Amino acid sequence: MKRGLAQLVTGLLMLTGLAAARVTMRADTKDVWLLGHRTAAACTFRQHFGVPCPNCGMSRSLILSMHGNLHEAMLLNPAGPLLIAGIIGAALLLLGGAASRNQTRVARWMLPSVLIYAVIYVAVLIGHWLFEIL
C-alpha cells in the first residue's frame, strides 16, 4: 500500500467511525442507547471496589461530546471531549499528511504533538479520577 494511501484510508476510517458512532448511539447523563436500545453495561471495577475507575463515564461522555453536549460530557469525564478532539485532530493531520509531499516535516511535527497530547490526556484522566475518589 502506498504511504499516502495508507494515511488517507486511516484518516477516513477514523472520521467515518466517529460519524457512524454519532448516528447509531446517543446518551444522556444516566444511560447509553445503541440503535434505540438501552445498553446495560456496568463498570466491573466499581462493582467490586465501590469506587469509580478512571474510565467511568467515558462512554456517555464520548457520545455526548459527539452530539455537541460538551458541558454534560465534561462533567461526566473531561477526557471524553479531549479524546474526540484528539481523534478529529489526528484524522485531519493524517489527511493533511496524505496530501503533503513533505512527509518528514509532517512526521516531525506530529511526534511532539502526539506526545504532548498523550501526557495531557493521561493527566486529565487520572486527575479527574483522583478528584472523584478522594
Add this chain to the structure above:
Amino acid sequence: MFCTRCGASIADNSVFCPSCGATVQRPPSAAQPVAGPPPIAGTPPVPPAPYGFTSVPVAPLPYASWGSRVLAYIIDMLIVLVLVIPLALIAGIMGMGGAMFHSLAPLGHVFGSGCCCALALFPVVQIAFGIYNRIYLPSIRGYSIGQGVAKIKLVDAFGNLLPQSTLWLRLLVQVLLGMVPVVGWLDLLWPLWDERRQTLHDKAVNSYVIDFPPAVAMP
C-alpha cells in the same frame, strides 16, 4: 553525508542541517576519522564520511516491513497469554473452591486468598516478562523473542544495539501512547506510511527496526 536526526542529505562541511536545524555530530577528534557503522548483511557497506564526520546509513538500512513488526508483536503477546493462562486457571479453581467451601471458614479463606494471589500475579508476570523481553533481550542481542522469530532487529541509526536506558524510554513512550485510545493504534500503524517504517515510539528515541538474516544475528 546525512543528518543524524532527520536523514536529509547535507554538505560535508555543514555545521547545521538545513532541513531540521540539528547540529551535525562530529567525532571527538577530527583528525581521526570515525569508522562507519558496522555493515549489515545484505546491504552495501557505507563508506566512511570525509573529514571525520559521522555518517548515518539511512538509505541502506533494510527497514523491517509492517507485517514483520506486527507478527513479532503478536508472538510476544501470545507468549504473555501462555504465561497468564495457568494463573487464570489457578485463580478460577481457587475462586470456585472458595465459593464451594464458603461455610468452612479456614478452607474457604485459603481458597479465596489463593484466588486473589493468582489474580495479583497477572500484572507482575506481565511486567516482569515485558522487562525481560522488551528491555533485557534487545539490549544484549537486539531483538525480543517475537522479533527473533520474525527475523527483525532493533538498532540505532548506526546499526548498533540500543542501550537499556534508551529501551526503557522507548517502552515508556509506547506505554504512554498506548494509554490513549486510538493513539496507541496510530502508533502501531505509523510504519505503514513512514519513510523509515518507524513507529512514533521509535521516532522518540531514534530507533529503527530492520530485517536481519539469522546467520548474522544468532549469538
